Amino acid sequence: xxxxxxxxxxxxxxxxxxxxxxxxxxxxxxxxxxxxxxxxxxxxxxxxxxxxxxxxxxxxxxxxxxxxxxxxxxxxxxxxxxxxxxxxxxxxxxxxxxxxxxxxxxxxxxxxxxxxxxxxxxxxxx
Numbered sequence: 459x460x461x462x463x464x465x466x467x468x469x470x471x472x473x474x475x476x477x478x479x480x481x482x483x484x485x486x487x488x489x490x491x492x493x494x495x496x497x498x499x500x501x502x503x504x505x506x507x508x509x510x511x512x513x514x515x516x517x518x519x520x521x522x523x524x525x526x527x528x529x530x531x532x533x534x535x536x537x538x539x540x541x542x543x544x545x546x547x548x549x550x551x552x553x554x555x556x557x558x559x560x561x562x563x564x565x566x567x568x569x570x571x572x573x574x575x576x577x578x579x580x581x582x583x584x
Contacts, residue, residue: 465538469506482563483526
């Protein structure tokens with residue numbers, strides 16, 4: 459039987475994953491974490507590995523996956539932007555493949571866009 463997942467907080471496996479990630483990745487992840495907490499409420503957010511990636515869950519439902527690679531932080535999946543053509547256009551610069559956004563560490567962090575990405579994913583959850 460699988461262990462019950464925490465309703466909020468960070469699983470030890472995520473902490474271990476982050477400890478081996480590049481410093482730039484950890485910094486960007488911390489910024490993303492803050493946005494998720496601010497938007498969803500820290501008491502509703504949990505983090506655990508899913509598909510071997512740190513994954514944010516809100517009230518037990520998967521919000522998004524994040525990788526911390528050598529040169530970029532990817533976010534999976536790309537949020538649905540069909541109803542927002544401006545968001546769709548802004549995401550194109552970061553889109554890699556069908557379902558991934560890559561944010562390079564050597565480029566400026568698009569804080570406002572990250573807020574909109576998180577908001578779009580939260581809207582999907584309802």
